[in-house]
Amino acid sequence: MERINERTKVDLLLKFQWHSSVGEHEEVQFCKLNVWRDFEFLPEKLREILIGKKEGDSFSVYFHSGELYKYSQENIIDLKLFQFAPPKSFNKVKPKIGRFYPLGFFIGLQGVFPENFKPARIIDMNQNNLRIDTNIPIARYDINVEGLILSVKKKSADIGGECRDWCALSLENGPGMQVRYDGVHTDFEIDNPESFKREDESEDKVFYKEPRITTHIDSKAHENLLKLYNKILPQKGKFLDLMSSYQSHIPENNNIEVIGLGLNEEEMKQNWRLKSFIIHDLNSNPTLPFRDEEFDAVVCDLSIEYVTKPTELVTEINRILKKDGTLTISFSNRYFPPKVIKLWIDLHEFERMGYVLELLLRNGGFKNLKTYSIRGFRRPYDDKYFGCTLFSDPIYLVYAQKK
Numbered sequence: 001m002e003r004i005n006e007r008t009k010v011d012l013l014l015k016f017q018w019h020s021s022v023g024e025h026e027e028v029q030f031c032k033l034n035v036w037r038d039f040e041f042l043p044e045k046l047r048e049i050l051i052g053k054k055e056g057d058s059f060s061v062y063f064h065s066g067e068l069y070k071y072s073q074e075n076i077i078d079l080k081l082f083q084f085a086p087p088k089s090f091n092k093v094k095p096k097i098g099r100f101y102p103l104g105f106f107i108g109l110q111g112v113f114p115e116n117f118k119p120a121r122i123i124d125m126n127q128n129n130l131r132i133d134t135n136i137p138i139a140r141y142d143i144n145v146e147g148l149i150l151s152v153k154k155k156s157a158d159i160g161g162e163c164r165d166w167c168a169l170s171l172e173n174g175p176g177m178q179v180r181y182d183g184v185h186t187d188f189e190i191d192n193p194e195s196f197k198r199e200d201e202s203e204d205k206v207f208y209k210e211p212r213i214t215t216h217i218d219s220k221a222h223e224n225l226l227k228l229y230n231k232i233l234p235q236k237g238k239f240l241d242l243m244s245s246y247q248s249h250i251p252e253n254n255n256i257e258v259i260g261l262g263l264n265e266e267e268m269k270q271n272w273r274l275k276s277f278i279i280h281d282l283n284s285n286p287t288l289p290f291r292d293e294e295f296d297a298v299v300c301d302l303s304i305e306y307v308t309k310p311t312e313l314v315t316e317i318n319r320i321l322k323k324d325g326t327l328t329i330s331f332s333n334r335y336f337p338p339k340v341i342k343l344w345i346d347l348h349e350f351e352r353m354g355y356v357l358e359l360l361l362r363n364g365g366f367k368n369l370k371t372y373s374i375r376g377f378r379r380p381y382d383d384k385y386f387g388c389t390l391f392s393d394p395i396y397l398v399y400a401q402k403k
Contacts, residue, residue: 002152003054006036010050011150016170018141020179022357023369028224029170030376036155041165043068046145057149062142068167069139076123077132083108084130093346095122095130098186100177100348103134119173119348123181137176137350170375178353178371180361188343188355190362196308200338204263204306205281207339211266215247216302217332218383220392224374225249225301225330232370232399233326237296240320241274243282243303248273249330250299259295261288286312290320297326305335305344305352310359318365321402327366329356330397349396356398366400373397 004010010033018025033039039047045067049059065071084095086105095101103109104116124131180186189195200207215222229251233239236255241248244260246267260268260277268277280289286309298317307313317327333349347355353371360366377392379385 001054002154003052004035004050004149004152005052006039007155008035009033009153009155010035012166013148013150014166014170015146015148016175017144017146018138018175020141021183022179022361023371025175025178025371026373027170027175028372028374029166030378031164031166033164033166034155038164038166041168043167046147046167050147053149053152055149055152058147060144060146062144065140065142068143068171069136071135071139075134077109077134079106079108079130079132081125081128081130087114095125096187096189097122097125098181098184099188100137100351106132119177121177121181123184133181136172137174138171139176141176143171174348174350175373177348177350178357180354180358185361186354186358188347188358190311190355190358195343196310196341198308198339198341203281204283204339208263211246211264213246213267213270216245216334217393217395218385219380220377220383221332221374221395222247222249224377224392225395225397226251228372228374228395228397229299229328233299233328234296238294239297239299240288240290240295242298242300242317243306244268244271244274244277246271248299249301282313283308286316288313288316288320292319293322293325294320295325296322297328300327300329302331302334304329304331304356305340308341311362314359314363315365318363318402323402325402327360327400327402328397330395332393332395334393349394353396353398360398360400365403367403368399368401370399371397372399 002008012031012033014029014031016027045061049061083106085107086093100119100121102117103112103120104114120132120134122130123133226249239250239256239258241250241258241260244262248258248271250258250273257275258273260271260274261280262268263281265279268274278289298321357369360369374395379389379392
């Protein structure tokens with residue numbers, strides 16, 4: 001069996017695990033590693049542990065804060081409020097505590113041009129001044145890296161190509177954005193009605209009147225979500241598939257009864273996973289038509305970005321869950337533009353997990369908060385969007401239990 005050396009290509013699954021004051025976090029990245037080309041970019045600890053590994057081998061390596069990425073006070077910068085000056089096309093964007101903005105939105109910084117999209121976080125602000133943190137968001141945290149070798153193949157030749165620093169691609173732009181800064185709540189303007197405006201403000205029951213017999217993520221993303229749910233969802237009980245449609249992502253299990261709640265009858269009729277379903281418009285009436293503590297789990301997939309009364313909905317979810325019941329809220333980077341809330345469009349994909357976390361933290365009725373991201377897998381060849389993008393749809397998920 002082939003072992004990893006400089007003459008091999010490796011399919012590798014990397015799992016980055018870290019903790020914050022909010023809870024636990026896990027970032028999963030599929031990597032295609034060309035050892036000859038990419039190896040020097042990996043941290044020394046990781047290089048040493050990979051050499052000699054074969055298909056099916058696993059490993060674990062721990063990095064203390066500062067080992068992978070340096071966190072420096074020099075990257076905490078004090079500015080005047082007028083230095084927040086987004087381009088004209090973003091002139092309605094206002095600075096908010098805890099939020100991330102492209103570094104190019106801040107003028108007067110040496111060597112920084114308007115085209116610089118490195119994320120910078122506003123960590124303090126008053127009427128005249130603001131303070132930003134330009135460190136890599138995850139740099140403050142200890143990180144445990146687990147790996148699984150999926151395949152090792154010998155190469156016949158090296159002809160160059162693009163180098164990839166897989167740790168940088170996985171961690172430098174995203175992970176860490178989803179958590180509060182030093183415990184201070186992130187200002188997502190949840191109490192501002194403007195945050196929940198949509199391009200199409202007509203009644204949802206009109207927009208969703210015609211059935212869409214289609215999937216909303218590709219088959220690989222669906223498979224990844226199923227695998228995650230097999231690990232984190234209860235193995236029996238009564239589940240609510242909230243904002244359900246043609247496809248559910250709840251694993252097949254005869255010990256689980258799934259009730260759907262959605263807007264289109266025909267879509268849910270064709271959803272084999274549902275035992276029964278209810279037609280209900282959450283944006284018109286966020287009160288859920290169920291008894292207190294009726295469900296062992298509530299699963300909301302690929303839909304939270306359309307909810308216009310999220311605080312009321314989270315309160316209702318908490319009400320219908322049993323004690324220690326599970327809530328999962330997942331999403332990808334695809335959505336229907338006419339019906340997505342304005343706030344969602346303005347957020348980085350990892351900040352969107354932060355928005356969902358903030359909803360749960362504000363409610364106060366949940367515990368054991370966790371986030372997951374799953375990225376980097378190749379899009380299936382038979383997927384209709386294969387020619388548009390090489391990569392499978394990413395999965396982002398927020399998990400919690402009722403207190």
